[in-house]
Amino acid sequence: MATDEQLALTRALSGDGGLGVEESTLVSIIGKWRKKPEHISSFRKSFNRLFSITGHIEKCEDDHMQKLVMEFSRFHQITVLWAMHPHERDARWANQVIHKNHPSSILVEIASTRSAEELLGARRAYQTLFHHSLEEDVAYQVKDSKSKLLVGLVSAYRYEGQKVDNDVAKSEVKALHNALKTAGANKIIENDEVVRILTTRSKPHLKAVFKYYKELHGKYLEEDLSGDALLQQTVLCLDSPASYFSQVINSAFKEGANHAETEGLSRVMVSRSDVDIEEIKEAYAKLYGAKLADVISKKTRGYFRDSLLSLAGESKA
Structure with missing residues (x-):
């Protein structure tokens, strides 16, 4: 027994039951078993899940060992990310999208949820680190229909005042609706008017556009963009960052989450801990009916769990 x-x-060492170790x-146990081989x-x-009998030894299974290495690295990774300058973090995350096939949604997240100055800082950091501009790398490396939107988003320097021209906002609701009718959901991401509105207008202006769209057409814009996930993510990032980040966090906890989804947990907690974590916690509770701290305590382990709770402004569970 x-x-x-x-x-x-x-x-x-099972790798089950939560992220981290x-x-x-x-x-x-290492200390207690020091002289008990x-x-x-x-x-x-x-x-036998981790070890199999091979010849005269119990061999560590490669697949499980690689999974454990990843789980052990979570605390190290979150610590390094926390210590890094925010502009460098964003630049490195952007580079992973462009050169390491990470999801394009990360680039949308960075470009749409940072202030104009923060995005400019990330672009400057990208140029220093990788000797190209972020805009030229996106334009050169992204060859599909996403290119126009992504280049526009990373190139933006949005007006950050609160002034909104409601007549213009309503006219752009009409432009968006017409684009949806004429282009179809699958091609809407290439529409020049859609890209112009989403990549150049201020966030208060866009919030007015999204509000009028719902009032005039009875549906949220993202509902009408159901055929294009990246455009949906763009609208949500611009309209309700806390809801978007809550969804990223929750994706990391779902059964069978992939590597990109689990990595999103660290990315969001580190990048938003001193920005809007309280709003994210409120949005998470509203969307999923649970306190974020409770879910972190249940779904993660060890120092990784403790780091996440600290970043969420919660004491150790």
């Missing part, structure tokens, strides 16, 4: 320590070690459990051998033999 497995001992309590063996069960605890199995759970800590229970570092304190591992450190404690028979305990370690017994553990290897009992944990």
Whole structure:
């Protein structure tokens, strides 16, 4: 029968039940088993998901080992991201989209939820780090229908005052609706008027546009953009960043979340912890009926969990 320590070690190294690992459990057992190689051998033999008998040794399975390396790295990664200058973080995340096939939604997120000065800072950092402008790399590397929108978003320097011309906003509602009718949802991302409005107008102006669209057409704009996920994400980022970030966080917790989705948890918590984390917590509770801190405590482990809770302004669970 497995001992309590063996069960605890199995759970800590299982890779199941939450993101991250229970570092304190591992450190404690390493110390206790320091002169007990028979305990370690017994553990290897009992944990056939991680080890298989190969010849005269219990071989660590490559796939599980790679998964564990990733889980061990979560605390390291979030610490490095936290220490990094925000402009450098954004520049590196943008570069991963362009050169490492990370989701384009990350570029939309950076371009749409940062202030004009923050986005300018990220563009300057990108140029310093990678010796190209962000705009030219997006234009050169992105070859499909997303290119026009993404170049426009990363090139933007939006007016940040509160003044809104309601007549212009209503005229642009008409332009958006006409574009949807004539282009169809699958091609709307290439429409010049749609791209112009979303990439150049101030956020208060766009909020007015989205509000009038709902009033005039009985549906939210993102509902009518259901055929284009990237445009939907753009509208949500511009209109309600807290709701968008709540969705990114929740995607990391869902069953079968992929690598990009789980990485989004660290990205959001680090980048928004000193910006709008309280609004995100409120939006998360409204959308999913649970406190973000409770979900973090349940779905993550160890120092990674403690870091997330600290970034959320919560004490250790």
